[in-house]
Amino acid sequence: MSLKHAVLGFLSYRPMSGYDLKKAFDSSVSHFWPADQSQIYRTLSQLEADGWVDRETVEQAARPDRHVYSITESGTEELQAWLGTPLPPQDDREPFLIQVFFSANRDPQQVLAMLEHQRDQIRVQYAFYEQMFADIQAGTGQAADKQAVFYSMLTLEYVLALGQGYLRWLDSAIDRVQRGDFTPRHPDMYVTGDES
Amino acid sequence: MSLKHAVLGFLSYRPMSGYDLKKAFDSSVSHFWPADQSQIYRTLSQLEADGWVDRETVEQAARPDRHVYSITESGTEELQAWLGTPLPPQDDREPFLIQVFFSANRDPQQVLAMLEHQRDQIRVQYAFYEQMFADIQAGTGQAADKQAVFYSMLTLEYVLALGQGYLRWLDSAIDRVQRGDFTPRHPDMYVTGDES
DNA sequence: GAATCATATATGACTTGTCCTATAATAACT
DNA sequence: AGTTATTATAGGACAAGTCATATATGATTC
Numbered sequence: 001m002s003l004k005h006a007v008l009g010f011l012s013y014r015p016m017s018g019y020d021l022k023k024a025f026d027s028s029v030s031h032f033w034p035a036d037q038s039q040i041y042r043t044l045s046q047l048e049a050d051g052w053v054d055r056e057t058v059e060q061a062a063r064p065d066r067h068v069y070s071i072t073e074s075g076t077e078e079l080q081a082w083l084g085t086p087l088p089p090q091d092d093r094e095p096f097l098i099q100v101f102f103s104a105n106r107d108p109q110q111v112l113a114m115l116e117h118q119r120d121q122i123r124v125q126y127a128f129y130e131q132m133f134a135d136i137q138a139g140t141g142q143a144a145d146k147q148a149v150f151y152s153m154l155t156l157e158y159v160l161a162l163g164q165g166y167l168r169w170l171d172s173a174i175d176r177v178q179r180g181d182f183t184p185r186h187p188d189m190y191v192t193g194d195e196s
Numbered sequence: 197m198s199l200k201h202a203v204l205g206f207l208s209y210r211p212m213s214g215y216d217l218k219k220a221f222d223s224s225v226s227h228f229w230p231a232d233q234s235q236i237y238r239t240l241s242q243l244e245a246d247g248w249v250d251r252e253t254v255e256q257a258a259r260p261d262r263h264v265y266s267i268t269e270s271g272t273e274e275l276q277a278w279l280g281t282p283l284p285p286q287d288d289r290e291p292f293l294i295q296v297f298f299s300a301n302r303d304p305q306q307v308l309a310m311l312e313h314q315r316d317q318i319r320v321q322y323a324f325y326e327q328m329f330a331d332i333q334a335g336t337g338q339a340a341d342k343q344a345v346f347y348s349m350l351t352l353e354y355v356l357a358l359g360q361g362y363l364r365w366l367d368s369a370i371d372r373v374q375r376g377d378f379t380p381r382h383p384d385m386y387v388t389g390d391e392s
Numbered sequence: 393g394a395a396t397c398a399t400a401t402a403t404g405a406c407t408t409g410t411c412c413t414a415t416a417a418t419a420a421c422t
Numbered sequence: 423a424g425t426t427a428t429t430a431t432a433g434g435a436c437a438a439g440t441c442a443t444a445t446a447t448g449a450t451t452c
Contacts, residue, residue, distance in 0.1 A: 001408075002291040009298035019430050032293040039409060041432060062417055064430040083298060084306060086313050087291050089321065095198040095283050097228040097351045102205035102279060104344040110280060117282050125285060133382060146378045148300040153380035155293045158365050161383045165361030169354050182342045184349035186329055187357045197438075215400050235439055237402060258447055260400040397450075407440075413433085420427075 003043050004052075006033060008071060008079040011053060015070040018044055028152060031129060031159050044069055052078050100173075112177050119170040126163040129156055199239050200248075202229055204267060204275040207249060211266040214240055224348060227325060227355050240265055248274050296369075308373050315366040322359040325352055 010016060010024050018041045025035040044067075047053040052075030058066040071079070096118055103111045133156045140149050172185060206212060206220050214237045221231040240263075243249040248271030254262040267275070292314055299307045329352050336345050368381060 002289070002294050003408080006294045006298075009294065012298070012301075017430075018432090029294070029297055030287075032288070032290045034287045034289075036410060038411085038432070042409095045432095060430085063428095064416065066430070079298075080302075083295050083302060084310070086310070086317075087295070089317055090291065091226075091230045092228070092288060093198070093230075094228045094354070095286065097354060098198055098202045098205065098225070099279050099283070100347055100354075101225055101228075101351050102202075102208070102275075103347045104341065105208075106276075106279060114280070114282070121282075121285055130382075133380070137380060145300065150372075150378035150380060151296055151299045154369055155297050157368070157380065157383055158290070158293060158296075158362075161361040161365035162358050163361075164383060165357040165359075166354075169357035172353070173350055176346075182346035184329070184333060184346060184353065186326075187353055187360060199438080213400075214402090232438095232440060234402070234441085238439095241402095256400085259398095260446065262400065393452100395450105395452080397448105399447085399449105401445085403442105403444085405441090405443105408438090410435100410437075412435085415431085416429100418428085420425105422423100422425085 001043075002033070003035060003039065004047060004050075005079060005082045006035070007040065007043055007047060008052060008075055008082075011069055011071040012076065012079055015056075015068050017066045017068050019066070029155070031132070032155055047075070050078075051075070108177055108180065112174065115170055115174045115177065119167065119174065122163060122166050122170065126160065126167065129159050129163065132156060133160065197239075198229070199231060199235065200243060200246075201275060201278045202231070203236065203239055203243060204248060204271055204278075207265055207267040208272065208275055211252075211264050213262045213264050215262070225351070227328070228351055243271070246274075247271070304373055304376065308370065311366060311370045311373065315363065315370065318359060318362050318366065322356065322363065325355050325359065328352060329356065 006025070006029065007021060010021055016024065018037075021040050021044075022035065022037050025033070025040070029035075044053065044055075047069070048055050052072055053069045054072055056068045056070065058068050060066060099114060103114070133153065136149070136153060136156070169187065172187070176183065176185070202221070202225065203217060206217055212220065214233075217236050217240075218231065218233050221229070221236070225231075240249065240251075243265070244251050248268055249265045250268055252264045252266070254264050256262060295310060299310070329349065332345070332349060332352070365383065368383070372379065372381070
């Protein structure tokens with residue numbers, strides 16, 4: 001379970017409550033790992049049962065008690081081990097491609113509208129991530145931990161890089177459907193660098 | 197549920213059994229929608245309950261009976277309606293990025309190994325899809341339904357386009373980690389075409 | 393002769409995640 | 423004065439998908 005290890009990752013920075021974690025997820029990794037609030041709480045219970053985190057109750061006047069979780073030694077070990085373990089290849093599902101796949105018997109004008117709508121959506125998403133990238137770059141003086149910022153922004157670069165691929169693909173598809181040219185085109189060859 | 201509509205899509209071509217559908221999925225859409233065998237059977241039951249497919253039992257000597265499903269009129273309507281309905285934006289999860297995100301306190305050599313391993317994996321996947329693309333292109337004479345082939349291959353172009361983005365991102369990341377240059381770099385600007 | 397493959401359907405147990413709701417009190421906005 | 427936002431945790435119901443397994447038999451491979 002990746003969420004378990006993402007939570008451990010955050011707790012390796014500092015102890016946090018479920019509420020803190022939800023905010024941490026939303027503000028830093030939601031572009032590649034959105035986390036549901038109730039799922040976070042359930043995951044914390046599991047982590048405690050695993051012995052990877054300790055729970056401490058902090059009483060508050062006029063607010064519900066906070067349950068602050070700290071990573072344990074075995075939790076730290078587990079996190080380090082997981083970070084060094086290659087993940088099995090993911091199979092990504094893209095429901096939009098189901099609509100594309102079964103478009104052969106539809107009116108080309110409607111297919112075109114569908115593709116253009118998707119392009120608009122992806123563009124909005126892309127612009128959003130671009131803004132995030134710019135904001136973070138502007139917001140980090142030279143004070144902060146360079147590597148932490150680097151790896152954080154690397155994940156944004158990822159969504160931008162894939163977003164570009166998506167948009168290029170949509171543009172190419174739209175162009176061909178517009179022209180009634182139903183010819184498959186292998187995307188421009190990716191020029192590989194040398195093996196290390 | 198997208199699987200429901202993918203199944204409807206296949207049944208709009210011709211009546212099929214669960215077994216047939218599993219083979220159809222594996223050989224044509226598994227690169228963007230892998231389908232579990234048991235999930236297909238459960239989905240067929242649901243589609244029947246929805247009234248979108250009819251079930252006919254075909255007895256066979258020496259083999260289990262086949263349950264052949266045909267799309268109904270209301271199923272056809274549902275499929276057409278769904279194909280014309282924009283999907284909500286997807287949030288894609290990429291567990292590898294969790295490992296990247298929490299790499300700041302790891303040994304750069306190990307991070308490098310991780311990135312290179314991922315590059316190898318994605319390259320293999322990319323080569324596989326490229327081969328599929330070439331095979332289909334070689335295999336289709338001018339006899340077949342041009343549009344069906346086109347939209348089918350368009351989904352392959354998609355995985356290739358995103359694969360290229362992924363590989364480019366990995367190359368760029370590997371390069372920087374190798375040089376110890378922890379500077380974020382916005383990927384090359386995507387040059388947008390005109391609005392239609 | 394034995395093992396495995398292909399055909400064919402289906403259930404149980406489980407995992408991961410979503411959505412909605414309950415609870416509770418203070419602060420801030422309109 | 424009334425509504426909404428913030429802080430804070432957590433369970434129930436549900437959806438979608440995975441994995442293992444059960445059943446049955448003919449054909450093929452070793």
